[in-house]
Amino acid sequence: MRPAKNRQLARTGFDPRRFSRHPLRLPTVPPVTPVTTYYIRNWDRHFETSQSRKCATLSWVALPNKHDGKSFRRLIRMANGPALYGAWVLIVQVASKCPTRGILSDADGPLTAEDIAVKTDTSTGLIAEALEVLSSDGIGWIGTTSDAEATPSLPADSQHATSALPATGSVLPTHYPTRPDRTEQNPTEPDPEDSAGRAGWKRPGIKSLRDTSLLMDWLAIEGVKAGVPAATPDARIRLLAFAERAIEHGRDPPRMFASYVLRDIVGGDDSKLEKQHWAAAKQRYAAWEANRGQD
Secondary structure: OOHHHHHHHHHOOOOHHHHHHOOOOOOOOOOOOOOEEEEEOOHHHHHOOOOHHHOOOOOOOOOOOOOOOHHHHHHHOOOOHHHHHHHHHHHHHHHOOOOOOOEEEEOOEEOOHHHHHHHHOOOHHHHHHHHHHHOOOOOOOEEEEEOOOOOOOOOOOOOOOHHHOOOOOOOOOOOOOOOOOOOOOOOEEEEOOOOOOOOOEEEEOHHHHHOHHHHHHHHHHHHHHOOOOOOOHHHHHHHHHHHHHHHHHOOOHHHHHHHHHHHHHOOOOOOOOOHHHHHHHHHHHHHHHHHHHHO
8 A cells, every 4th residue: 555545544543554464353252061951851750640730839749659670779779879869859859849840940040969959958069979870871860951952953844943943052941930820720621713713622721731741742632623733843842932931921821822822823923932932942842852762
């Protein structure tokens, strides 16, 4: 560049030497460490009863009394097996009070060993050892999932594209205020024909909205009647996300969920869903798939 031109640019405050001698350097972004979430395997089968499913919150939890299983015997015969089993009971009790029962996560994110130890006034070292042992192949009572693993592989041509899901980095269910259950406790309730003239279908009850297995059963039978897509993981995640929103915002969650089915789920409108709904739905789906694979 000519000196005269440089002088003209200098009057404007622009110094070309700063750019020619010092290349632009972008700040280094530290890598994101995957967040591990622990969950109790087969929670619905082993720790829920017909009575517990009627409760919005629990002050007790059903605990199996089987002592002849291989996993129990491997655990109890360890040097500190009784202490680890005691830690297991505490972990189950904490999981029973989490926003999504069975998934060790609260409003602040996945629970760590220290979090569980603080909640139960127990040794962090004992809880950490218990989480490691109980999630091992030899025991398998606890499952783990990272934020990367919690997002199932979704087909590109599915109704809801993968890009519409929230970015990974948080797969944690936000705490949802639990309201008293003002609905009947039946898994399904009759719903009239909608304005499009579809055949009558039954909406899921409150316990079906909270229980992933029951909601998947509803989807396969009643949801199909209502026109809800049911064949892909994507469709199931969307359904769970709307269930989470109905539980969070609805005074009558089953009725609100039914309105979502008619207006939003079938119509493909996800504008009401927020990041925490997708996150909780992905976690519920991942836990359900893991439990189903062991059945």
